[in-house]
Amino acid sequence: MSKIDALKKNQSTYDVVVIGAGAAGFFCAGNIAENRPDLSVAILEKSNKILSKVLVSGGGRCNVTHACFEPKELVQFYPRGKRELLGPFTRFGPSDTISWFEDRGVALKVEDDGRMFPETDNSQTIANCLQHTAFSSGVQLLLNTEVVALDRKNDRFELTLRDGEKLHARFVVVAAGGYPKATQFAWLTAIGHHITEPVPSLFTFNIPGHRILELMGVSVPHATVTLPEHDIITQGPLLVTHWGLSGPAALKASSAGARKLSQCGYHCKVQVNWVNMASNTVVEKLLKAKRNNESWQSGPWQDIGLPKRLREFMLQESGVDRYQRWADVPDKVLESLATCITEYELEAKGKTTFKEEFVTCGGIDLKEVNMKTMESRFHPHLYFCGEILDIDAVTGGFNFQAAWTTAWHTAQAIISN
Ligand SMILES: Cc1cc2nc3c(=O)[nH]c(=O)nc-3n(C[C@H](O)[C@H](O)[C@H](O)COP(=O)(O)OP(=O)(O)OC[C@H]3O[C@@H](n4cnc5c(N)ncnc54)[C@H](O)[C@@H]3O)c2cc1C
Structure with a gap:
């Protein structure tokens, strides 16, 4: 039995389940686990890889954020999410991202056009930092674990996995990235959420x-x-x-x-x-x-x-x-x-x-999400962060910034719950 299977068999209930081992999922899980060691936190990932977009991003250098520190200016780079991100950026923006990585030993540098990269010019530095933050605080990772259905059962969520197994959680964070096809959102529309049709951008x-x-x-x-x-x-x-x-x-x-x-x-x-x-x-x-x-x-x-x-x-x-x-x-x-x-x-x-960076325009309708907490307006204790939301930006580090910001707000809401 693999370590992952063993984990699944040993534990089928978590306080927090984060769906998706990308930038938003890791950032959210790490922040929760660092601040609330009393909560069991697991990241479920459908593939056998983690942080794959972080690793290929910015031509292998990871354009982490952009040196734009005025929220009103920053939101102009988001054709989708412009209005809704103003508040979230005021509370957690690029300067907070820079401090967050710096506090964990990763220095960022700014290029002439405002794009910010790790000083190492290597995306592995960012991936290592996110993994270390999460794993050193006890976050568990379940690979090859795809969530295909989500149901509310009394005060808990029941997650059905592709292999038919069930997991349970008090808090669920959907950080599943940008789905290119509307049909891929079926497990989220089945619980009442609506999407704006996904189409490619960039x-x-x-x-x-x-x-x-x-x-x-x-x-x-x-x-x-x-x-x-x-x-x-x-x-x-x-x-x-x-x-x-x-x-x-x-x-x-x-x-x-x-x-x-x-x-x-x-x-x-x-x-x-x-x-x-x-x-x-x-x-x-x-x-x-x-x-x-x-x-x-x-x-x-x-x-x-x-x-x-x-x-x-x-x-x-x-x-x-x-x-x-x-x-x-x-x-x-x-x-x-x-x-x-x-x-x-x-x-x-x-x-x-565009091989360097592409994103999905469309996703979970922002009207159905409380942008202070990223909580679903339909289901208490269900949260959305990252590209699954109907938020996307131009190139320059803005898409990751939206992932860090929305994941941070999700984490704060769960930490203080
Ligand atoms: C080639 C490329 C380069 C890029 N470079 C940059 C850059 O330099 N700067 C920038 O700002 N942006 C960049 N972007 C955009 C940026 O990578 C994304 O906006 C960001 O990764 C979104 O993070 P996320 O965590 O929301 O989603 P993702 O990184 O896509 O992670 C979502 C994860 O969820 C998993 N998942 C999905 N559904 C399920 C399910 N049902 N059950 C379990 N797991 C599931 C997926 O397998 C995936 O691992 C780039 C994008 C690409 C494609």
């Missing part, structure tokens, strides 16, 4: 067959991406890949438009301003270069901020005759060059998963 845009793909590898630091049919405008670095558009500006657009884009089958217009400047400003710079009789090589390019390959592409797209002197190019042609640079029209047909 993906890149496919632009099949377009000549822009010749520019694979070209990136600009300050682009504006507009999805005109969906009223979505985002800004940031943008990268041309061999299948389409990626980089922060594209990912933010995918996050902001996750649901609408799913509805239109990821087929939509995409307008790119490659330099994040008004068309008039670019026209003025081009006309000034014309007046000064500048050459095609020098010109105002550095000022406009177009990389060489992109510049050559734009000249070609707008029909500029490269054998003409700049001074001889008609103003109309320069205007159309400025339009190309600031309002370049593309058509997205499909999406590609």
